[in-house]
Amino acid sequence: MAVxxxxxxxxxxxxxxxxxxxxALTAFVVFLLTIALVGADIVDFSDTVTVRPRLxxxxxxxxxxxxxxxxxxxxxxxxxxxxxxxxxxLALATFLILLGGSLGIGxxxxxxxxxxxxxxxWIIDGAMIVFxxxxxxxxxxxxxxxxxxxxxxxxxxxxxxxxxxVARMIGPLIFVAALALPLxxxxxxxxxxxxxxxxxxxxxxxxxxxxxxxxxxLDLGYVAFYAVxxxxxxxxxxxxxxxxxxxxPFAGLMSGTAGVLLGFPVLRxxxxxxxxxxxxxxxxVRLILNNWQSLTGGPNGISGVPRPTFFGLPLLPxxxxxxxxxxxxxxIPFTPExxxxxxxxxxxxxxxxTNLFTMRIRRLPIGRAWEALREDEIACRSxxxxxxxxxxxAFGIGAMFAGFAGSFFATRQGFISPESFTFxxxxxxxxxxxxxxxxxxxxxxxxxxxxxxxxEFFRELQLYRMLAFGAAMVTIMIWRPAGLLAHREPTLKLFxxxxxxxxx
Amino acid sequence: xxxxxVRDEPAVPELLPKGxxxxxxEHLTMRFGGLVAIDDVSFVAGAQSITAIIxxxxxxxxxxxxxxxxxxxxxxxRLTLHHASxxxxxxxxxxxxxxxxxxxxxxxxxxxxxPRMTVLENLIVAQHNHLMRASGFTFLGLFGYRGYxxxxxxxxxxxxxxxxxVGLAERADWEAGALPYGAQRRLEIARAxxxxxxxxxxxxxxxxxxxxxSAELNSLLIEIRDRxxxxxxxxxHDMGVVMEISDRIVVLDYGRKIAEGxxxxxxxxxxxxxxxxxxxxxxxxxxxIARDLGAGPGERG
Numbered sequence: 001m002a003v004x005x006x007x008x009x010x011x012x013x014x015x016x017x018x019x020x021x022x023x024a025l026t027a028f029v030v031f032l033l034t035i036a037l038v039g040a041d042i043v044d045f046s047d048t049v050t051v052r053p054r055l056x057x058x059x060x061x062x063x064x065x066x067x068x069x070x071x072x073x074x075x076x077x078x079x080x081x082x083x084x085x086x087x088x089x090l091a092l093a094t095f096l097i098l099l100g101g102s103l104g105i106g107x108x109x110x111x112x113x114x115x116x117x118x119x120x121x122w123i124i125d126g127a128m129i130v131f132x133x134x135x136x137x138x139x140x141x142x143x144x145x146x147x148x149x150x151x152x153x154x155x156x157x158x159x160x161x162x163x164x165x166v167a168r169m170i171g172p173l174i175f176v177a178a179l180a181l182p183l184x185x186x187x188x189x190x191x192x193x194x195x196x197x198x199x200x201x202x203x204x205x206x207x208x209x210x211x212x213x214x215x216x217x218l219d220l221g222y223v224a225f226y227a228v229x230x231x232x233x234x235x236x237x238x239x240x241x242x243x244x245x246x247x248x249p250f251a252g253l254m255s256g257t258a259g260v261l262l263g264f265p266v267l268r269x270x271x272x273x274x275x276x277x278x279x280x281x282x283x284x285v286r287l288i289l290n291n292w293q294s295l296t297g298g299p300n301g302i303s304g305v306p307r308p309t310f311f312g313l314p315l316l317p318x319x320x321x322x323x324x325x326x327x328x329x330x331x332i333p334f335t336p337e338x339x340x341x342x343x344x345x346x347x348x349x350x351x352x353x354t355n356l357f358t359m360r361i362r363r364l365p366i367g368r369a370w371e372a373l374r375e376d377e378i379a380c381r382s383x384x385x386x387x388x389x390x391x392x393x394a395f396g397i398g399a400m401f402a403g404f405a406g407s408f409f410a411t412r413q414g415f416i417s418p419e420s421f422t423f424x425x426x427x428x429x430x431x432x433x434x435x436x437x438x439x440x441x442x443x444x445x446x447x448x449x450x451x452x453x454x455x456e457f458f459r460e461l462q463l464y465r466m467l468a469f470g471a472a473m474v475t476i477m478i479w480r481p482a483g484l485l486a487h488r489e490p491t492l493k494l495f496x497x498x499x500x501x502x503x504x
Numbered sequence: 505x506x507x508x509x510v511r512d513e514p515a516v517p518e519l520l521p522k523g524x525x526x527x528x529x530e531h532l533t534m535r536f537g538g539l540v541a542i543d544d545v546s547f548v549a550g551a552q553s554i555t556a557i558i559x560x561x562x563x564x565x566x567x568x569x570x571x572x573x574x575x576x577x578x579x580x581x582r583l584t585l586h587h588a589s590x591x592x593x594x595x596x597x598x599x600x601x602x603x604x605x606x607x608x609x610x611x612x613x614x615x616x617x618x619p620r621m622t623v624l625e626n627l628i629v630a631q632h633n634h635l636m637r638a639s640g641f642t643f644l645g646l647f648g649y650r651g652y653x654x655x656x657x658x659x660x661x662x663x664x665x666x667x668x669x670v671g672l673a674e675r676a677d678w679e680a681g682a683l684p685y686g687a688q689r690r691l692e693i694a695r696a697x698x699x700x701x702x703x704x705x706x707x708x709x710x711x712x713x714x715x716x717x718s719a720e721l722n723s724l725l726i727e728i729r730d731r732x733x734x735x736x737x738x739x740x741h742d743m744g745v746v747m748e749i750s751d752r753i754v755v756l757d758y759g760r761k762i763a764e765g766x767x768x769x770x771x772x773x774x775x776x777x778x779x780x781x782x783x784x785x786x787x788x789x790x791x792x793i794a795r796d797l798g799a800g801p802g803e804r805g
Binding site: 357360361364365366368369371372375376378379380381382383384385386387393488490491492493494495 | 573574575599600601602603604605609610612616617618619620621622624625628629630632633635636639642645646656660664667673676677695696699
């Protein structure tokens, strides 16, 4: 009721002096940050390097920070109308000018914008839109913006629980959408490529979720198993001439074995220590691949990795005499798109197998033992659960899926080298799991789309890619420290829909 | 209070008669560097009876438990668990095997539940080894093997029976960490019982309970002894609990056993009074006795 009372009493009178001081402080911090980084532009002539001042940009940044802070304070104090009244026209005007600029209309108006670089202006426009939406949202909810952390947390949890309930529908919907995507007119080469890439990471995310999300073992070297899978397939293909489908189980087996072997020495470690050692293992695998010239080809990698076949029919334009290809068999003309669509469906299938497997195993005794181990290892031991075997199965199964994904990566690229398996890959996969919410299948999908799909789409903004990546991480960590969808669904219920009759 | 469903658990093939030695601790010594935590302690815990270990803080009670349940390897000594089918030497077993094969279950002084799993899941995890076998070590379970689904239903029934006993059935789908303190204690005991133990070790089960909860705990423990017919070994500070339900009491002080016997014997043992109970009764003692006790070797500040 306290919230309602405060809402009735109306907003507090504004203390303009305090607000101005706050805004001035922000502006000062921005000034300190920008004066060196933005204010001095280093110009490289052929013989001399000179520093050209760019004070205009600094001043613009300071003014924007000053005004932006005031808007934030107004939002905090519940003055949503003022914010809305100023932000909407401004955002709209900026948007139109930017749009006009990119279409080549009204170039004169560009001078009204604070920065010459359109990307920066787009970001500012985006911020204004966010402010306006925030104001609108709080007005509609008639809830004070400054909820306590617990209340916000509880609300987010309820949302996550609701999302999780709808997830039973969303999951299949996304699956159907993914299934239908190549058939829609939307599908071009770029979209299918991005879709394939995103699904590879979704598969890796689901695999790593077993280790990190369920068993609670922080693994920073996951990419090592991805590499083992890729190299197992590439080497088997190179030396024995085996195809993708024959090698897939072997690659999974090899990676799983590698997972168990690497798991052994780190059994006693937990948390940070485990993370550091697994990070080391990840680098070791990459260095071995890089230096074992005679087997792996070293930095030159392995090229000519065979493409997957459609039940033995290669998807190639030309086949040796006496063999049939996919195209000659079905009497259709060769298109390079067919191969892309085929790869898309292969990874969709592999990812769905991973999904079903991990969902299922979570509800089996071993899955519950993983979660119990994450919660309390000592209690597990006192209940007769073998912590060693339980941890090793988690490592092994997680690694196995990385191996499957790795051999898919190899067959898709046709070429692999140690460069593809650097630490940043592990970090990205871990970020997908963490941001998605430990143990949440759907969260991994969203996180992979945000972290892999969006940056691929906006490749033009490549300079800002890592910046946006970092911003997304920080934002999610502030608002949803436990991940986007961090609601744990019990593996079984006594008072589930089925057993309610017999329960009372 | 329905009878528990009969289960094919290999852990308890047949019962030892009441009072027969179930656990034999011989010359148990545990040193941490120069510190002697337990010094040559021997005692026997009987089948189908409640044995209490008491003693002042730091007397080595929890260390005895940790040796029994495999968290420490004793420096010297033999720990024998008598099963009807044969003897098991606990000090040679790996930690988790003591629960899995010897059937020694324990609870912890600072409760160790799986806080983010539900109450029911906590009890199902305790039946892990049985369910693992039923699920064909995951392979059959993955394909929804019928025998596994039946085993899982049985496990839920068994868990439910225990939830009824400890009065938590209504809250079966709660997160265990969200339960009030007393309920968490009861859940931990129920979880320990779900591994079908032959010996249940409770580390201060009454700590932090109010008098009503304490009384409930007493009847629960007596029920476990009389109905489940297993041995109970408990560490406890609450003398109300100890004196009321124990069949036998072992008193430790400074890592040594200073007395052993029935509650009446222990209550009247002068060494015990001096070392332990004396502190509680000091205010009521006449001045000269208090002075005498103060000069005694076992007195603590």
